[in-house]
Amino acid sequence: MSSSDTPSVSAGFSLNASDYDKAVRYNIHGAKRLIDAMPGPSYANMLDVGCGTGFSTMAFVNRFGTAEITGVDAADGMLDQFRTKLAEQPGLEVTLHAADVLAMPVPDNHFDAVICSMAFHWFPKKAEAAVAMARPLKPGGDMAIMCSGRGAEHEFRQILTEIYPPVPQWIGTFDLVQRDIDEMEVYLEDAGLEILDIWMERRIRRVPVEEYLTRMRVVASHLNAGYTDEQLADLDAKITAATNKAAGPRGFEYTFTKLYAIARKPD
């Protein structure tokens, strides 16, 4: 792995891989909206970067009927979940690689489509990652990205800010992962792509506190590195109490902002 931050992110996803699909039901709908926004009309082959358990891959396959698929993910545990699903998809020709986005063992200018769904925000070097994802895209091919947008979950950030003692590595993550439209435009254009469509989706959700915290435990457990079990139990109790306090009668209300982009590699 070429990125120093990747092992802990991927280890966190591997650890919770079997709970992932259940915990992120909103991402499944988002993946479908991302794929629906791709111009098509068809793509002979596709690369899914940060493919995880493969539900975005399957949204793509369901829309375009593409049979030649390559998936790359740094977390073996997520790829194992994907392999299990593939047993029920006999018609597909799927190649999976456990690799970092910056070291993908895939050919240049080869794929008609490259997708990256809810993984880009975890890449520590975003400009380099955009270049690495553009490299295997064929001239004339399309890239589709969905990732966390600026402002997402500021309500939870506020809760973390008020926890004592402070949890700087958790609070700092918001700025590391979240991006706005103008920032994504720069990444994609510097990677030599032409943007076809780019937009931010802002939703307000109300969910039971336990559902909210379960999702955070699944998608952000790598942030626990460095804490003892005792410290984590203490933090978990404080965060649970503060989230319960912030919740209203209809549950914990939070903002979820997703950034979407569709771009093309010029011929």
Ligand SMILES: C[S@@+](CC[C@H](N)C(=O)[O-])C[C@H]1O[C@@H](n2cnc3c(N)ncnc32)[C@H](O)[C@@H]1O
């Ligand atoms: C939130 S999941 C998204 C999975 C899938 N694309 C989906 O739509 O559900 C993020 C995935 O990105 C992977 N990932 C994080 N950092 C990575 C990196 N630097 N290189 C490759 N994969 C990475 C994680 O292992 C995880 O499976």
